[in-house]
Amino acid sequence: MSIGRRLLGKGIAAAGGLAIPGLLAGEAQAQRGQDTLRLVFRDAVPNIDPYFNSQRTGLILGHQAWDGLVHRDPESFRVVPALATEWRWVNPLLLEFTLRQGVKFHDGSDFTAKDAAYTINTVSKPETRVATPSNYAWIDRAEADGDFKLRLHLKRPTPAALDYLALVTPIWPQAYRERVGAEGYSRAPIGTGPYRITKFDVASGVEYERFDGYYAGGPKGRPAIRRITVRFVTDAATELTELLAQRVDWIWNMNPDQVANVNRIPFLTTLRQESMRIGYLSLDAAGRSGDTPMKNLKVRQAVWHALDRKTIAEKLVSGGSRVPVAPCYPSQFGCNADAAIQYDYNPEKAKQLLAEAGYPNGFDIELTSYVQPRQWSEAVQSYLQAVGIRARLNLLQVAAQIQRAWRGELAMSMGSWGSYSINDVSAILPNFFGNTNDDYARDETLQRLLVEGGSSADEAVRNAAYSAAIKRITEQAYWVPLHTYVNTYAFNRQLDFKAFPDELPRFYLAKWK
Structure with a gap:
């Protein structure tokens, strides 16, 4: 059985576990009377x-x-x-x-x-x-x-x-x-x-x-x-439980496997919308975390070839998710896909590159991630393990992973970046390659290109610099763009809520029906 089919099986099994004890008895009590919107x-x-x-x-x-x-x-x-x-x-x-x-x-x-x-x-x-x-x-x-x-x-x-x-x-x-x-x-x-x-x-x-x-x-x-009240919870299961128990009125980014089940509940509805956010895998080419195999170009190229990003996007993320060719969102100014070096899904090529790099039997490495649902991180882990990269998955809270990333501790990490919804590559490339806390490439040539692209009002000059930067990022296999995000919202049917492509829920526009 292929890895892709095994992953699909996991998703189906997860979706079958939605339990709704007693929730269909009686109508949902919306918060209209209290004039309060409860979020988690x-x-x-x-x-x-x-x-x-x-x-x-x-x-x-x-x-x-x-x-x-x-x-x-x-x-x-x-x-x-x-x-x-x-x-x-x-x-x-x-x-x-x-x-x-x-x-x-x-x-x-x-x-x-x-x-x-x-x-x-x-x-x-x-x-x-x-x-x-x-x-x-x-x-x-x-x-x-x-x-x-x-x-x-x-x-x-x-x-x-x-x-x-x-x-x-x-x-x-x-x-x-x-x-x-x-x-x-x-x-x-x-x-x-x-x-x-x-x-x-x-x-x-x-x-x-x-x-x-x-x-x-x-x-x-x-x-x-x-009024709006916001509560913080630690995991997706608690979040969904709170919605089903009518203790909150709105959640987002739940597991898309649950959409059909949630839509069957009379007082709830769901909505899906692709956003400017992209999922990524950061590789420590600079060796900030120590003497990691990720310092070797062939190892990083092996990682790219090991991942069936198309299956992850279409079958796990779903809802219209795409694989970005370049390390940016396709609509952003300067996100020139033609400049990117492309890597196909080729596990045998990945194994060959690992052997050439001196790792014929693979190696062990920590893979940190705050990405939810966890199946997405597990998918990357499975693909890596299939070629010999034995990734120990360490799921963290967002803030904890950011702190570790900034301290230079992560050899391989999964995350996502929404560019603050700014439709220009200056909102993503300098953050990851501009000698910042998140820069695990520390490539001075690349840094100069980004300064050049960000220092001109001439579109041709900017495009040329950013295209050269994208070519170098992908040529050196520094950072893997995995998929675009599709936000999955679930909320009370009595709430009039609209989603936007910039991934910025505007609760000041919401109202009770």
Whole structure:
């Protein structure tokens, strides 16, 4: 039997185990009467401030409570006004903004250009140690000109600047944050968004209440639902159990094997949507974790040939998942698939390469992963073991794996990256290959190419640099793009919820039917 068929069998067995004792008796009790939406997420965020976590859950939680200077429309991807009403490029290194008047922070204080300049200048400094420095490495400085004018100076031309400002640059209140300090702010944050955070506990969750002072004309609008509660759980089984027991109203990224079963429950429904997130396998070519076999190019090439990524995408992830040819999402600017070296699924070739590298009998290695459902990690483990790479699977929580990755401890690790939903390769390639905490290649030639691609407003120059970078990444087999993600949502049928391709649930748009 092929590995692919064995994996399918596992999935079918898993799907058959959905038990729903007593849940069909009586109608579901929605939270309409309490005007509360109850959510659950599988990965707790160590810091609710969006600048200090790189988790998708953190981005989602922050998006409900903070606004940036501009906003990206989820339907058209067009950048529209938010805290700024107008902007113009004075030259390729200078953006000028006219800011909205009458905006209040959640504590009732006024938003001004000083808050925007303070935020931008703080997060762009290396000593601030934000979670993803590459998101702000293009910023030189910001200057307030009175209360409602802001000048943003760039270190280099950055065509995607407005996307970064829309998606990953929420504005802090200067006076409040300076008074309570960074730690105090993370415990009791305030922003200008449509919801205000009334409670945050790293171990248990977050509570929100609608901010009735949200500014007129704000791009997110006035939420229909007054309160949101968020709880953190540790695993997918608990998450699904909570939904079935009607203790929560919404979950996401459940095992797609369960979709048909969940849809048979009268009070629940599901929704699937491909996102910009891609799954990946990072290989320690630089030897940050020690004298690992991954330092050998032939071993890394063997890993690529060992994986039947097409079967993983189509049969396990399913729902329209694709195998990215290049190490980026296909729609991103600069994601040139034609530049990528391609590797077919060829277990015999993988074994041959391992023998040539000096490992005719294979080797043992740790494979860390936070990817759920666990069958996806087990699939990669099975394919590797079939060619002699005996991977010991170590499933971790997201935050724990990120910490180990940043300490340089991971010889081989699985994860996913959503590029903060920014449709430009500058939101993915520099994070993994730009001499950052996540860079396990440490390739100076590659780093120079990424700087070149990120330092020009000329599309031809950018494309040429990024194409050369993609060729080198794939030629050196540094990092394996496994599949695109297809988000699987399950929620109460009485909830009007819409999903978007940018993988950013907008609960401020949800309402009870």
